[in-house]
Amino acid sequence: MPVGGKTPEKQYRNFIIFAVLLVLLLSLAGFFFVSSGDYVIVTNIWQLLKGAWWIIFPIPVWYTFRFLWTEYTEFDFAVKQQHILLEVKPPADTEKSPKIMEQLFAGIHDYSTSNKFEIYCGWRPMQNKYSFEIVSLGGKVHFFVRCPKAARDNVEAQIYAQYPDAEIFEVDDYTKKIPKLLPNKDWDVWGSTLALVDNDAVPIRTYRDFKEDITGTMIDPLSSLIEVMSKVKPDQYMWFQINITPLKESEWQPQSKAFVEKLIGKAEEKKMNILEKGFKFFSQLLTNVFRGIFSPELDLGPIEKSVEKIKFNINELTPGDQERLKAIQQNMGKPAYATSMRYVYVGKREGFNKPLSVAGFWGAIKQFADPNLNSLYPDPNTKTFANYYFTEPRLRYRQRKIVQDYRDRAFQGTQFVFNIEELATVFHFPDMSVKTPALGKVESKKGDAPANLPTIAG
Numbered sequence: 001m002p003v004g005g006k007t008p009e010k011q012y013r014n015f016i017i018f019a020v021l022l023v024l025l026l027s028l029a030g031f032f033f034v035s036s037g038d039y040v041i042v043t044n045i046w047q048l049l050k051g052a053w054w055i056i057f058p059i060p061v062w063y064t065f066r067f068l069w070t071e072y073t074e075f076d077f078a079v080k081q082q083h084i085l086l087e088v089k090p091p092a093d094t095e096k097s098p099k100i101m102e103q104l105f106a107g108i109h110d111y112s113t114s115n116k117f118e119i120y121c122g123w124r125p126m127q128n129k130y131s132f133e134i135v136s137l138g139g140k141v142h143f144f145v146r147c148p149k150a151a152r153d154n155v156e157a158q159i160y161a162q163y164p165d166a167e168i169f170e171v172d173d174y175t176k177k178i179p180k181l182l183p184n185k186d187w188d189v190w191g192s193t194l195a196l197v198d199n200d201a202v203p204i205r206t207y208r209d210f211k212e213d214i215t216g217t218m219i220d221p222l223s224s225l226i227e228v229m230s231k232v233k234p235d236q237y238m239w240f241q242i243n244i245t246p247l248k249e250s251e252w253q254p255q256s257k258a259f260v261e262k263l264i265g266k267a268e269e270k271k272m273n274i275l276e277k278g279f280k281f282f283s284q285l286l287t288n289v290f291r292g293i294f295s296p297e298l299d300l301g302p303i304e305k306s307v308e309k310i311k312f313n314i315n316e317l318t319p320g321d322q323e324r325l326k327a328i329q330q331n332m333g334k335p336a337y338a339t340s341m342r343y344v345y346v347g348k349r350e351g352f353n354k355p356l357s358v359a360g361f362w363g364a365i366k367q368f369a370d371p372n373l374n375s376l377y378p379d380p381n382t383k384t385f386a387n388y389y390f391t392e393p394r395l396r397y398r399q400r401k402i403v404q405d406y407r408d409r410a411f412q413g414t415q416f417v418f419n420i421e422e423l424a425t426v427f428h429f430p431d432m433s434v435k436t437p438a439l440g441k442v443e444s445k446k447g448d449a450p451a452n453l454p455t456i457a458g
Helices: 013-033 040-056 058-080 099-107 116-121 149-162 223-230 253-263 274-294 319-331 354-368 391-408 420-426
Strands: 083-089 130-137 140-148 167-171 187-196 236-247 336-348 376-378 416-419
Touching: 083 149, 099 149, 099 420, 130 223, 140 149, 140 223, 149 167, 187 354, 187 391, 223 236, 223 354, 236 354, 236 420, 253 319, 336 354, 336 391, 336 420, 354 376, 416 420
Parallel strands: none
Antiparallel strands: 083 140, 083 167, 130 140, 130 236, 187 336, 187 376, 236 336, 336 416
16 A cells, blocks of 8 residues: 555546546447437447457456455455454553554564455455544543454454553443434534645654653653543543554665655656657657768667766755655664544534534644644645535535544555554553543452462361
């Protein structure tokens, strides 16, 4: 999956659909007009299609079949995974840095390589998908992890390794506690997916940057978000979802390296497909033939002039670009995930607090922004807002879609690449030294019985 999460099938989907519709339209036009002798152009096209259909049709049909079959195998595989939802209660005395959450994300980065035969047979068409969720249910803040049932032992082992006193329970899906059809006359919805302002290669502000200048102590980057969620009233729900699936280096690092080369001003070598390579070969061949005829010296080499390699000196960059370059290089040194984030606020209409749900949440998310690096913002294509025309039906459609996508933990739409440090910044168990009564946590430690405890025989 390339940066941005777009597969080749999805990139060409619109082109394929357009090509198929165009061929069908021309075929129908030819069928109706060829007998009349009119519309000479359409008649000629129809004759061409009749004689060359076996060349024209297989290409769009094959790509359409390939796209639909891949979509089906991925959906079928996801259904058979039997995902479960785990609630994690962190220990009350947690005062650890988000850095240890990096180890958890590294531990579940179980990328498995599938060959094309396995993909098209549906045996292993995609990687494991996980969902990490911070949720306020009527003002009570909870942490959830949704994972494939087969991956449960590994997920629990990674959590216990970093938080030995945490408690983990399998629970029912909390999204089923509200009406299925939203919005309605009693319930309202606001939500959006999250997107990155800049290229995936540029990191956001991570927990390493949340330090006080005087004391040097770290400020928990999630403290503001937890505080906002604790203000939610009964019959109001605030959901924040982070969907991830592991990426191998070849799926995202080439794009990051290309962005670095663009940043330092190095000429990017354009990759050509097979048609472009063929055209280039024949054009060079014909050019050299004519040059051999009309010029005294025969030159069979390529006509392009060699491009002198640009010597790069980091001191030639501005201080801001130097900082960006350093951050990008550090960002590329850790495992990464294809990531999608989604935020939904659901509540009864009489107590629906839109200023809290919008301004409060996005104010907390802005903490992860760095003017010189990257930041998260609400994707205008999914935000529950409509203007100009058909506002009511468009708004209702967006509201219902964002809720349904959240319930399905749908891994579609806006996607980007986050490494384990960035993920640990936006999802970790907060510093429990900051007292937050609304946060669900283990109130007391569990320990073994003393070794010298007397026993009663009998």
